Amino acid sequence: MVRTVILSAIAALMGFTALFIGAASATGYFKRQPVTATVEMPAEPVAGDCVIQTRWMSDAGRMVQVERPVCY
Numbered sequence: 001m002v003r004t005v006i007l008s009a010i011a012a013l014m015g016f017t018a019l020f021i022g023a024a025s026a027t028g029y030f031k032r033q034p035v036t037a038t039v040e041m042p043a044e045p046v047a048g049d050c051v052i053q054t055r056w057m058s059d060a061g062r063m064v065q066v067e068r069p070v071c072y
Contacts (some may be wrong), residue, residue: 045072 024030050071056063 048052050069052067053070054067057066
């Protein structure tokens with residue numbers, strides 16, 4: 001009887017582990033995008049030139065790309 005309880009506990013633990021790993025995989029938790037900041041710069045900026053600066057930010061645990069104009 002004790003062996004049955006132990007085997008049931010191990011099987012339940014394995015089942016819950018598989019459930020949580022599957023849920024994490026389905027939500028993209030294991031496929032995080034790299035955090036990089038890129039700036040598009042002209043060769044020689046001139047007054048009045050504008051470029052778009054992009055960077056990655058975390059928004060509620062999800063990585064989103066944010067763009068903003070940078071003018072000289």
